[in-house]
Amino acid sequence: DVKVTQSSRYLVKRTGEKVFLECVQDMDHENMFWYRQDPGLGLRLIYFSYDVKMKEKGDIPEGYSVSREKKERFSLILESASTNQTSMYLCASSFLTRTDTQYFGPGTRLTVL
């Protein structure tokens, strides 16, 4: 079975803190994604990566950065957390083929106070 894990299920941070969200997949997937999920808005893509050290902006990259130093790990970084970044963050991964399904992690619910 494909396994996508995220470092924390729940996280509480203060405004201005630097926040790291980690995602690890064990299926040798080339693609990895970070989404943000908000009620009434569905999922929106923040960033994705199709290879180590490669990244592309999604629909809402402002206030976020990412890092992919190893194929299995994709990190989302909030340089200076703000209250409007309180949300559920979902990581996903897939093979590079265009037909492939994305597999999702359990999510991290981040609260910024």
Add this chain to the structure above:
Amino acid sequence: AQTVTQSQPEMSVQEAETVTLSCTYDTSESDYYLFWYKQPPSRQMILVIRQEAYKQQNATENRFSVNFQKAAKSFSLKISDSQLGDAAMYFCAYRSAWGSNYKLTFGKGTLLTVNP
């Protein structure tokens, strides 16, 4: 840019009955993929069913089937013999078949309640 619309924020169904969730999308492309994902409460999002746009035959997976109407840009999900475990948020999603952008564009979701 592609958009995906789920017009039913909430739906409910009696156990053992059939329910249909609606999804429409807007695209100028001719080749693409459509997905239904299920997100149970506090649990991981999983793929329910996938449809390739170039295939005329509607996809089915056990009790789940789709009604894909390409000309109408409609992609509804039918759940037959509903079970309590089907209660979840359901998301419709679109992905282009071209280019290097593998992103999914999601609808806002439909919350399905299954009544015993």
